[in-house]
Amino acid sequence: PELQFPEQLNCATELLDAHIAAGHGDRPCLIAPGIRWTYRELQQQSDRIAHVLVNDMGVVPGNRVLLRGANHPMLVACWFAVMKVGAIAVGTMPMLRAKELSTMIAIGQVTHALCDVALIDELRAAQQTTPVLRTVRCYHEPSQDGLEAAMARHDAPFMNVDTASDDTCLLAFTSGTTGIPKATMHYHRDVLAICRCFPPYVLRATADDVFMGSPPLAFTFGLGGLVLFPMSIGASTVLLDKVSPPHLLEGVREYGATVLFTAPTSYRAMAAHREALAGTTLRKCVSAGEALPAATRALWRDVTGIELIDGIGATELLHIFISADEARARPGATGTPVSGYRAEVVDDQGQPVPVGVVGNLRVKGPTGCRYLRDNRQRSYVKDGWNYTGDAYAVDADGYFHYHARTDDIIISSGYNIAGPEVENVLLQHPAVAECGVAGVPDTERGQLVKAYIVLRAGFEPDAAMVKVLQDYVKQSVAPYKYPRAVRFVGALPRTSTGKLQRFRLRELDDVSTS
Ligand code: 3UK
Structure with missing residues (x-):
């Protein structure tokens, strides 16, 4: 893939404004219950929010702006606004409580926040203990203090801040099951780099595809699969706030989704509803987050006729780096390195192990781990290789087979x-x-x-x-x-x-x- 980027680059310009400039502003972009925004409408919303961030909230480039809300077009508009003003988006899972939010605010030195009013209580409580968070605006808030009222006062186009391609634009927290959460930093060019690897080489969706899925946008699996990937090709995406398997099944039928991103457990649960999947519009189904059992792959194929696209990704690497498309999929294997990435399995001394032997997975590519102020960086990245903490074996054909987390x-x-x-x-x-x-x-x-x-x-x-x-x-x-x-x-x-x-x-x- 072409992974050279100019010195100056704002990912919002490429992923959003470029579509309108190219005359595709009227194409559908974001869909949700009662909402259908074209690319131009998303641009207008994002531009207004960008003005509010700069003029009303005092955000300057490099500030960290926390985003809190269920998957929804407004959350995407807020995300692009943060990109446009050259600030850094800090995604947070909707179900996080005040204590966890405080920790993240302190680690990220978060000064501003945009929040769905439905989730404001825990954030206000966090602000009490973490006053570094100065300014919060709520959306879906009907009063004059709400974001929408402020947006109505700004209708001029916004000139995106001319960021460097290696300016940080995203702080993504790892889903860390143990210990203090780690914030990973990603640059504007990283956001574009992942759009040039997995989507064109493995997914191969088109502008007519309708994306849908369960991962929260605060999780880079969701941000990539439900926003960055569809928008990089001018496709549309359906954002559901409720994403249990029955909601996904209903959503697929209602909106005619064709590309689905979710986790193995969700595919298993959906497959139990054979009738709801008869004659489905789905054509591409991506599984990530944890290992895909061969039984789940077989079950999904049996029920839908679709071969799952398994892919391993990590917050540290932003998105998927080993995968296989439908034609190359192999039961029990994750796949081969995605174009742009190299992967190896090594022993504890860092020496490559023979075919079939289980060892530590390490990965190198256009994206990689940069923990914010955390000395665990030293154990994750050595000599430019990212050690993901996964135990893998490679077979004679170069396919990577997952075994376990090394500490599991x-x-x-x-x-x-x-x-x-x-x-x-x-x-x-x-x-x-x-x-x-x-x-x-x-x-x-x-x-x-x-x-x-x-x-x-x-x-x-x-x-x-x-x-x-x-x-x-x-x-x-x-x-x-x-x-x-x-x-x-x-x-x-x-x-x-x-x-x-x-x-x-x-x-x-x-x-x-x-
Ligand atoms: C595990 C998998 C086997 C693996 C993620 C796609 O899961 C994502 O990021 P996280 O930081 O976790 C990373 C760890 O999860 N894992 C993920 N996918 C698979 N194990 N097969 C898989 N297909 O242990 C990895 O190290 O939460 C997934 C895209 C973006 C992501 N952030």
Whole structure:
């Protein structure tokens, strides 16, 4: 891909204003219940918000502006406004509470915020303890103090600030399951670089496609898949505020979505509604966030006829760097490095391992990790390689096979066991709807393989079922991997992005016995 960028560059100019300049201003851009904005309408909204940021709120280039809201066209308009004024957008998940917001505000030294009024309480509470946050404006707020009223007072076009291509424009917080959250910095050129890698080489959508999906825009999976990628090709995107599997199914039907971005767990849940997917308009379905089990790939193909596009991405790298399109997809493998990226599997000394041997994944490409003031940078990036913390093996054809997070590998009686491998087997059993496999402390074996299982309706969580599932695992993989402990649960702890929270699986055991 062409990844040379001029010295000066504002990603909003390329992704938004260029479409209007090219005469495509009347094409549909953002769709939501009751809303259809063309590219020109999004430009007008963003320009007005940019004026409010500069003139009414006192934002100057380089300020950090927190954005808080469910996926919605107004949130996108706010994001582009922040780009236009040369400030730095700080995305936050809608479900975060005051304490978490305070931490992020302090880490990012966030001075300004734009917030959906429906979510203002936690932000106001955070502001009490973190006064570095000076100025907050709410949208969807009917009063004269609201953002919309201020926007109405500015209708001139906004001249985008002439930012450097390596000015930071985005602070993305990692979904960090442990420890203090880390803010990753991304430049204007990074935002454009990801649009020139995965979309043209793997996704290959067109301007007529209608994008839709579940990840929040605060998560770079969502920002890329639901805003940057469609807009980089002049396509439209549907932003739903409720994104549970039934809402997605309904949304696909109502808006005729053709490209879907969501996580494996969501594909599994949607596939249970075969009738709702009959004759679907979908044609491209991207799965990311966690490993895609072969059983889920097969299930989705069986129900829709569509081969899933799996891709591993990370907040540190902004978006997907290993993937495979429908024609090259291989069950059990994530794929090969996306054009523009290199990937390798190395041992703990940084030496490449032989074919088939599990080691540490490292990646190099046009985007990479820059933690804001955090010395964990040193362990994530060495010699220009990004160490993602994932254990992978490469096969003879160069396909990358996911094993586990390196810190999630279970060591039981001296055996190394990857939880996801056991999960993949269990998911093939008709009784299993969802499962998570983790290592729990055990005096005899060091760790014990334990499976936390959500059964499908109609199956009994009894001792006989435990035995059935244990035998099932022993029959398909080496018997030492079978779950010696099994616990039936109603739901698995997941992040708002669909990622299984393994540490919380283990916490379930702290409060009660298995
Ligand atoms: C895991 C996967 C196996 C893996 C993300 C697409 O998930 C994203 O970013 P996060 O920072 O987490 C990164 C970690 O998640 N992972 C993600 N996708 C896969 N493991 N197969 C996959 N397909 O451990 C990785 O290191 O939350 C995903 C685009 C942008 C993103 N930020």
